[in-house]
Amino acid sequence: MSDDPSYVLVVDSDEGSLGSVAAVLAPLGRPVRGARDAASALAAILAGPPLLVVLAGDRPSLSAIDLARVVRERLGHRAPRILLVSGSAVRRVDLRHVDDVVRRPYRAEELVARAKRLVRASGVWSLRGKEAPRALRRIGPA
Numbered sequence: 001m002s003d004d005p006s007y008v009l010v011v012d013s014d015e016g017s018l019g020s021v022a023a024v025l026a027p028l029g030r031p032v033r034g035a036r037d038a039a040s041a042l043a044a045i046l047a048g049p050p051l052l053v054v055l056a057g058d059r060p061s062l063s064a065i066d067l068a069r070v071v072r073e074r075l076g077h078r079a080p081r082i083l084l085v086s087g088s089a090v091r092r093v094d095l096r097h098v099d100d101v102v103r104r105p106y107r108a109e110e111l112v113a114r115a116k117r118l119v120r121a122s123g124v125w126s127l128r129g130k131e132a133p134r135a136l137r138r139i140g141p142a
Contacts, residue, residue: 009045055098083102
């Protein structure tokens with residue numbers, strides 16, 4: 001992985017689901033990489049944090065929420081935006097580790113829109129890799 005946070009990482013233990021989520025996210029215009037388990041996802045994130053991490057449900061060895069918590073603890077302000085895709089209820093206390101939640105079943109348009117919103121919120125000027133000049137970035141209220 002590179003230090004350039006230009007890719008999206010999709011984490012899902014089900015290969016079919018991983019492929020379909022990756023295909024849905026193609027309109028982001030970023031490379032979409034996959035990880036089948038929390039350990040490989042964490043290794044990829046620590047090697048070069050992506051622009052966005054999409055956690056598609058629970059992992060067998062480490063839950064999606066636990067993975068998000070570990071990423072936030074280890075990377076702090078350098079942590080990527082995290083989008084949870086889940087068909088089960090998520091406790092409010094667990095939501096502090098993720099930036100947004102999309103409930104299953106979801107519409108492809110909704111998943112792409114939420115992902116785009118998180119990409120923009122991360123300070124990336126466009127989805128094609130250009131950043132806004134620092135003077136144009138909004139930090140707080142105008």
